[in-house]
Amino acid sequence: MRLAEALLAIFRVLVYIFLLAPIAVVVLASFNAGNFLTFPPQGLSLRWFVTFLQNDVFIDAIVYSAVLAALATAVSLVIGTMAALYYVRHAGREAETVRVLLLLPLILPEILTAIALLFFFYEIGVGLEHKIALFTGHVLMTLPFVFLNVTTSLQGSDEACELAARSLGASRMKAFRRITLPLAAPGLATGGVFAFIISFDTFGISFILKGTGSAPLPIQLYDYLRFNFTPEAAAVSTVSILFTLVAVVAADRLFGRKG
């Protein structure tokens, strides 16, 4: 038993290393002083960060991705919470249908959703103009994550709390604000963070619906990586990692503590 537990512990440590190694390698490679991507780095330098900061393509892409993710998350949180409330509290016999429909973007391969949207927007004559297709795609992709997390939170809480508040004279709105929303807060926070990250990093939807003009960061990076092997991509990646980290910590500070 002792041996088995020791082996399990070693296994766990290896899995943790497995999880972190590729990311650590990218971050370390970004401080490489050499011209090529080698590891361990040939000396430390920030030159690739300088190169990257002078490259408008990547700067634009990061800003673009962040704005897109923030907007998509906001819309997703509203729609997703409404859907979760309906599903948990009000949907009767059709509950399962509602759930499956809402989770479709998750169940269907992302590429398929992207293709469906491509055809749809092409068919109604909008095409890929004005990034409407791209934005819709991002909301659609992030929706299941909000829905799932909020649903879990709501299911874990007792509806009796709301009913009690209502019977004690709270208005519907007040019961929602003071009881339901705080109960759902952990789900909202987790769902929101998930949504933001999914949108920031999603590739398939953006790849197919990007249209012309500026493209989200993952697309720019992918295009770059297909033909270049300089550590500049590593520098871009490092900045992008920092960016999401900041977003997550901020979200956690904002509503994570309530849960």
Add this chain to the structure above:
Amino acid sequence: MSLRMPGSDGKPYDPGFGLEAYAQFFAEDYYLSALPHTIWLGVITTALCLVLGYPLALHIATASRRWRGILYGIVLSPLLVGIVIRSYGWTILLGNTGVINKTLKDLGIIARPLKLMYNDFGVVLALAHVFLPFMVLPLLAALQGIDPAIGQAARSLGASRLTVFRRVTFPVSMPGVQSGCILVFVLAISSYVTPALIGGMRVKTTTILVVDALTDQFLWPFGSAMAFVLAVSAGLVVVAFALLTRMKWK
């Protein structure tokens, strides 16, 4: 769309309907053979994720409060990093002059670089890494719902640790196993970047073929037909898996 007629004159598709796209798909071995391969990669990736993820989820669920935060962070950290970047990290690790090969060579263990990339091995490894959090999170959610008192009760009644795991912990965590596996499987077969970057153009999956057909060659009906067949196949696998696990555990 998959029922539309193949386009002419550079248009993505022509008016009218037909089964041409499906006929083309099932006739050409190059495209058809990618399908079972894609499903296979997905299944292996899912199994690997379950094997790697379960001990982690168990560990985190039973860890002390302070440790839980840190370990949770480690598991979530790959999620903070885009799929392109993570795949890129694997190319640095697995490449012919990558970290692993270089280290082994410097240590004198191998003379020639091992082929770690541009094959199924590299793709599955990277996919498992990319989607491991999606396995751990549902597992963790299911495990945290278990009252530790149940396990303690079983233990005090004389059950060994293994029995507790087999008879109590694992069955109760089954919903987590189910959702985790389905999530990982679907994400794995529909991923594009990881097989494209790690596999070079040497590992072909249906998803890669679909995207190429749609964006590069403008073969919309054909691409749609492939995507639809892939979705139906994936759906069948998921349903089969759900039925199998339900029969066994309920």
